[in-house]
Amino acid sequence: MGRRQTLRARHGGHVRRTPGTPGRVLAQDLGWRREARSAWLCGLALGGALLLADVARGSVTWPRGGCWAVIGVTLVAVLWPPRVTVGANWLAVRGLLREHRVRTDLLTSVRRSDGMSPRLVLRDVAGNRVEFDPKVLAANPLLWHHLDTGARRARESGLLREGAMPLGALADRIDGEGARTLLRSAGLE
Incomplete structure (x- = not known):
């Protein structure tokens, strides 16, 4: 039985994988x-x-x-909250019925959609798209690390042309919150 057949059997026949993305989860939303x-x-x-x-x-x-x-x-x-998970070069958002996945090392755009609830919208070269609350990344530094690593690879390869501003703002926010937490735990704030 091949890998795809094993995955279909394990998940009831409904597996949507982006080609080349391994299934091993490296980090997930801890507040989910x-x-x-x-x-x-x-x-x-x-x-x-x-x-x-x-x-x-x-x-x-x-x-x-x-x-x-x-x-x-x-x-x-x-x-029901969406479940955000990351693996080696992929990020997945699982809602109530479906999972959407993007390759973080093949991102083409990152947008921040502001409205009643802010959303981060990621799109890769295959046209796959995920959308989730950026607070998830702020609350889970390991998720942010994997997304940032993949986005840097995409930027270095010239694929990610749209998204430097939202990623930079998010990095500043997450780094600032991390520094404040570290100072607070050391009793310096």
Whole structure:
């Protein structure tokens, strides 16, 4: 059985890999489990509160109970955080249903999308695209290190022509926060 067949068998037949990207995860978002747990708790709390209010009124039925369960599950789906992982020369963002992956050493553009929630948008030569909150990189220096290493390779090879400004601003922010944390832990701040 070949590598691709093994991956399909292991993941239920739905594997989307960028050619040449190994599957070994080197770093991941350490706050993801906490955020996922919070999503579950919020969904359970809302569904449970609605069901409890219905029981208190004495008007609960199977269809109404099912409706409250669907509302709770919908809230979990809306609040579910994307999971950011990196490996050797790749970065993946897994949402509720799909995973998107880019080759960090083959990046062509890095953009920062500001809006209600700021997003970092990465695109590689194959047209693959990922989008995630840049706070994930600030909270996980190892993720930032792997992304920065790949982006430097892409810049050195001449592929990354658009994105020096967002990466520089992000590097300054992450380095500044790291220095403040280090000073605070040493008792110098």
